[in-house]
Amino acid sequence: MKIAVTGKGGVGKTTIAATLARLYAEEGHPVLAADVDPDANLGLALGFPEEILDSIVPITKMRKLIEERTEASADNRFYKINPRVSDIPDKYSKEYNGVKLLTLGTVETAGSGCVCPEHVMLRRIINSLVLHRGDVVILDMEAGLEHLGRGTTEGMDMFIVVIEPGARSIQTYKNVKRLAEELGVHQVHVVANKVRDEKDEAFIQDRIPPEDLLGMVHYNPEIMEADREGSSPYDYSAAAVEEIRKIKTKIDKSNMPCMEKV
Numbered sequence: 066m067k068i069a070v071t072g073k074g075g076v077g078k079t080t081i082a083a084t085l086a087r088l089y090a091e092e093g094h095p096v097l098a099a100d101v102d103p104d105a106n107l108g109l110a111l112g113f114p115e116e117i118l119d120s121i122v123p124i125t126k127m128r129k130l131i132e133e134r135t136e137a138s139a140d141n142r143f144y145k146i147n148p149r150v151s152d153i154p155d156k157y158s159k160e161y162n163g164v165k166l167l168t169l170g171t172v173e174t175a176g177s178g179c180v181c182p183e184h185v186m187l188r189r190i191i192n193s194l195v196l197h198r199g200d201v202v203i204l205d206m207e208a209g210l211e212h213l214g215r216g217t218t219e220g221m222d223m224f225i226v227v228i229e230p231g232a233r234s235i236q237t238y239k240n241v242k243r244l245a246e247e248l249g250v251h252q253v254h255v256v257a258n259k260v261r262d263e264k265d266e267a268f269i270q271d272r273i274p275p276e277d278l279l280g281m282v283h284y285n286p287e288i289m290e291a292d293r294e295g296s297s298p299y300d301y302s303a304a305a306v307e308e309i310r311k312i313k314t315k316i317d318k319s320n321m322p323c324m325e326k327v
């Protein structure tokens with residue numbers, strides 16, 4: 066099962082991605098969680114200890130590795146666009162609480178057409194996760210257009226767009242849905258996060274078709290507290306975990322044939 070969790074900055078992608086990863090690990094699945102967010106903090110939300118987190122260098126910052134695999138260098142304008150990456154997830158991920166964490170980082174680019182060596186590596190690794198690994202793979206990524214470009218994420222089984230009750234978030238959902246459909250991914254679902262009251266619930270229900278809505282996670286000060294403590298919401302808030310567990314049950318139901326592959 067391959068899931069990309071996406072959405073605007075700060076909506077709660079990392080909270081949802083990390084809790085789903087822990088829930089799949091709790092069931093005994095091998096889980097690989099990949100952080101493609103510019104503010105790489107999935108490790109904290111997964112409950113990784115500081116000494117492991119401090120040792121992590123995002124793959125896109127590993128200049129020597131990128132040069133070695135792509136043969137790019139200051140004197141070489143030409144480089145491989147199909148570098149070997151199949152060993153990277155196992156070699157460079159860190160494991161804790163049954164979840165392997167691969168920190169990819171992002172590539173700063175002016176437009177979506179960038180084919181710099183870092184970007185080539187990023188795309189190839191994401192592709193290899195999607196195509197070759199039998200694990201549950203959960204990508205935590207911002208809803209930028211580049212990640213949704215052809216050649217990167219179209220092999221995902223499901224996109225989950227995390228939204229907050231607000232017009233801008235609804236727009237993001239519509240954009241991701243359109244792009245994903247262009248890429249042939251028809252499973253685009255929504256998790257509404259930080260829902261405060263019945264007014265928020267009605268706002269979401271009026272705008273998201275019921276078949277797209279996986280569920281709601283209510284605004285919960287325990288999630289903020291977990292963040293302040295540098296802990297995993299999974300270890301901190303039983304109420305939030307129960308809400309996300311229900312969402313996971315719906316994911317598994319709507320993706321039955323893919324679960325058989327796991």
Ligand SMILES: Nc1ncnc2c1ncn2[C@@H]1O[C@H](COP(=O)(O)OP(=O)(O)OP(=O)(O)O)[C@@H](O)[C@H]1O
Pocket residue numbers: 072073074075076077078079080081102104207258259260282283284285286288289290292
């Ligand atoms: N349901 C919730 N209730 C209260 N606070 C929440 C909830 N979900 C997330 N938060 C808080 O909102 C902030 C942003 O959450 P998170 O880091 O998961 O979002 P993100 O979309 O991954 O952000 P970024 O784009 O910056 O990586 C964090 O402080 C987190 O604790």
